[in-house]
Amino acid sequence: MTQSGTHSGTASATTSAALALEPVLATIEKTQAAAVERLAEFLRIPSISTDPAFDADTTRCAEWAAAQLRELGFRAEVVKTIGHPMVLAHHDGPSGQRSGSPRILYYGHYDVQPADPLELWTSPAFEPAIVDGHSYRGKPGKRIVARGAVDDKGQVMTFIEAFRAWHATHGTLPCAVTVMLEGEEESGSKSFEPFLKSHKEKLAADVCVVSDTGMWDIETPAITTRLRGLVYVEVTLHGPSLDLHSGMYGGTLVNPINALAAIVGKLHDADRRVQLKGFYDNVEPLPDAIRAQWAGLAFDEMEFLGEAGVKHPYGEKGTTTMERMWSRPTCDCNGIYGGYTGKGAKTVIPAHATVKLSCRLVANQDPAKVHASIEAFFKDHCPPGCRIEMVSHGMGPAISVPTDSVWLRAAAKALKATFGKEAALIGTGGSIPAVGLMQRELGIDSLLVGFGLDDDHVHSPNEKFELWCYRNGIEAQARMLAEFAATPRA
């Protein structure tokens, strides 16, 4: 609360004609424990969208989120799609609000990554545990450990809890709000684009707040303005028509594991440059202005790699770790399997082997072209008599959002008021296909304001969210809403 005290003037000044912010911040402070318990409830639902075994839980999770929003005066529906349902909710804001007052769209996702490898979790992935965490401004902190803690349920709850505080204090929100929560962000977002096309009017808004990114560090807020895109495929190399005895057949025919590995091994050259045809066409060097800005962030390469237990920087020749992370495309295997993978030995030559492969894309790379180039690469290198089968698990282009909008300025103001520090404008290596699709289909720019940290173990065992980040995120979201309400529409 020290922050909200210190900086309250900022927001209230711009919203003099509107609802008061101060009591909202007081409510947030009073209701911290309950906010954490509500997040834990959200986290107990194993909404793993990529695994059909969890379909019922995923739908239950959507309904849970919709119920939360109804409690806060939203008209919330769980909309069926070709995949997992979409949560769509509307709040009109204060009755008789000034015309010209904006409508803000909020995007997040309620689905999560699979939890495996389960044995590496210190507590069950879907039984949230509160343990010691980082301190903030010298004050000791706790963290909540669970799959989805920060990606993205914890971040979704920062704005839902901000709405809750506004609703509890004033019985309404300071401006009109639409919430859209996706259930397929971790599994290719197949039904997202059709949903946007069929719900354009309901989704009309001035800007979209996306909370699925990170802060610069626990004390420095950030707004993300560059996102890498993604192409994710699964490639199977088919050889013999059945598994064979390696003694009888070894050396006389193509071994699909050896053959697949050989192709994967050719994906990069000695300089770690991706060898897919046309991969770097139109990929531009980093503008000097951005290079200078990033240099100002005093990024500690060894600390970043150290979080991953890595001591040696490694990657595309002639680039820095920060450039590799935010501005260079990649080609990574995310999974591989073939033959006998149980304990001990089995002398088999398998009928096929499979690799899950994804490319992170940067500006001007066409996902469809990269997708085609991957397929061509595997087919061109496929040994005689073998067959390549490729399945797509989704794709999205790289994104950059405007850095000079009134909405970004409003968000930056709220972040400074919360943290007492200017927000850093950063990039991220991750992909949020939704951002690009909303830009294209709805003509709405996104504002990527998130509260995660680099060491949150996103997609890994023991994923966590610092309760300081959760608390400050809720305050920042409450302040942003006040700033947005006071921002005249373009």
Next chain:
Amino acid sequence: MTQSGTHSGTASATTSAALALEPVLATIEKTQAAAVERLAEFLRIPSISTDPAFDADTTRCAEWAAAQLRELGFRAEVVKTIGHPMVLAHHDGPSGQRSGSPRILYYGHYDVQPADPLELWTSPAFEPAIVDGHSYRGKPGKRIVARGAVDDKGQVMTFIEAFRAWHATHGTLPCAVTVMLEGEEESGSKSFEPFLKSHKEKLAADVCVVSDTGMWDIETPAITTRLRGLVYVEVTLHGPSLDLHSGMYGGTLVNPINALAAIVGKLHDADRRVQLKGFYDNVEPLPDAIRAQWAGLAFDEMEFLGEAGVKHPYGEKGTTTMERMWSRPTCDCNGIYGGYTGKGAKTVIPAHATVKLSCRLVANQDPAKVHASIEAFFKDHCPPGCRIEMVSHGMGPAISVPTDSVWLRAAAKALKATFGKEAALIGTGGSIPAVGLMQRELGIDSLLVGFGLDDDHVHSPNEKFELWCYRNGIEAQARMLAEFAATPRA
């Protein structure tokens, strides 16, 4: 029975002073159905030695086999080892048998390979099914489908059933017999060598009959005189200390899957020559004599590959498929895994990736040197900051057995009497480390007489044993025993 009728003269002539063979063959003919049911009982025990989950079944399987032998007048024990137990059984043969009459050692294994991929079996792997099979000399045949049907339970039962027929007919066997059944043949035979060292006296014998190989075809018996050796290892490449988000870290550090695949891809050059240092040292070209003998076998390369659904011969440049199969060393991946291997997509960079790798060895290759060379290869190609961990799953040298011994002549005579055709002297790509170890530790040569066919799906789904091969195998074993009994010791 047509065969035994036609050729009975052969054996009875050489065993005039001994127990009559004719009634034994008659017993075999009368008890076929019961012999198949006993094999099915053996096959219902899932003795998967490589998977600790099946340890109890594996021990139960050893006890089942020992009980069978006790019924036939053997002193049978199930001997504890550092791994799975060994079945050791003795029969002294007819009382007051002529001095100078031999003792024959029989080797087989009661353990089996894992059954996965389970979904590809047309009937459950451990519920033996009798279905239509190949015909023999124009007579329609059936086959028994189950894991272990031919490797090696069905073959072990050919000699146990032959003993049963002798015992049922004469109340004894025509000469002294020792049986040794191993429970770790499919999982590295770790305790086999120590067992031989500690049981030298009990295992003393003139020759060892090993039934774990194949016939030339369903009408042509074979004696295998060349076996490839084996080195089997599991190699893990360790990178980051935990699984990571490919968006946050992709491109900034070593991806263990990409790195492992790149190393595996370097194991062979463009001519499919293995690149392990010193791998081909001392590997000699195939002697012209053997090349000529093999040419006489009229091997149909496309039919052999066709059994595996393969249309393109592939392998070491400048060699024929038969040479690759019997006389050239290999380096095959038998399994690979890393990262996310479930359904759908997960954008993870895993902490490690693992490959199961085995080399088939030929004469003069030292398994220990090859083992060391594999480890050196992976370590030499390991990227900076990563770590290679290698586990051994067993090794054994290549073997060749004398082709001019009295025992081989005796076996060949019995095979001709059974099948009416000369036995082919062949090689096999498979490995039976026991043969080399018995040669070294006990000074006993092996006689590799087996009744499997190339299309038996050994180590694959729907493994089967033709009932014609089972029946003829039992007859051949009964005849061999008569021939051995009539063979004076060297």
